[in-house]
Amino acid sequence: MKSEFNQLKEWEQEFDAAAKRSLRERMEYSFIYTYKPVLDDAQFRSFNTMAEYKEWCRKNLPEYLGYW
């Protein structure tokens, strides 16, 4: 278990490393494809309200995806 101080130091090292990269490089490392079941199985979805969207997430998405 990391202390809060050590966690912050580790994050700062990651931020320092990111600062040495161009935006182009940072984006290359940041956007990755990971298939998300259910979520990625339709070409599009639209919701009238954010509450409706959240309710859909609760009813349809596996909990481990972290959408609720």
Add this chain to the structure above:
Amino acid sequence: MNVFSYKQGERLAEAFNRRGVEYLFIGKSGAIFYGFPDTTQDADLFPAKNPENGRKLISALRELGCDLTPSLEHDLIAGKDFVQLRGGPFDLDLVFAPDGIETFAEAQSRSLLIDGKFPVASLDDIIASKRAANRQKDRESLPRLEAFRDYLRSRNLIALPTNPSQPQS
């Protein structure tokens, strides 16, 4: 499946600018523009929610190669709060009413143009939105994102340099 890239971001910004689409990058993808080192799958956009902007958005998305059905086009003009696009050149979430942000105009007034071409909601707005959304994945990422905001402030930066010219010690 193509993931979002700098080049695609440029294409998106050019297509949106040509049509005068009012929008901001938001969410984790927005934070990445500020230099936040993390991973995500899709680009999150916060477009202004009005029929005219919806029509401009449709035109720009078509140019980018998104396959838009009449039903989806109707939704984009009618004004939904959230539209998720898959099956286009990259995954895109259109969040017309992000949690924790009152209006597009207010968010736009606090936004920043990164690298001279990418309009991005302020880090404070991105954080406020994630805090208000309060999903598990938001709760997990918030401490690190807030630490990143504090890191920038402690160095008097509003974003990491987009093209660092010299290695930093």
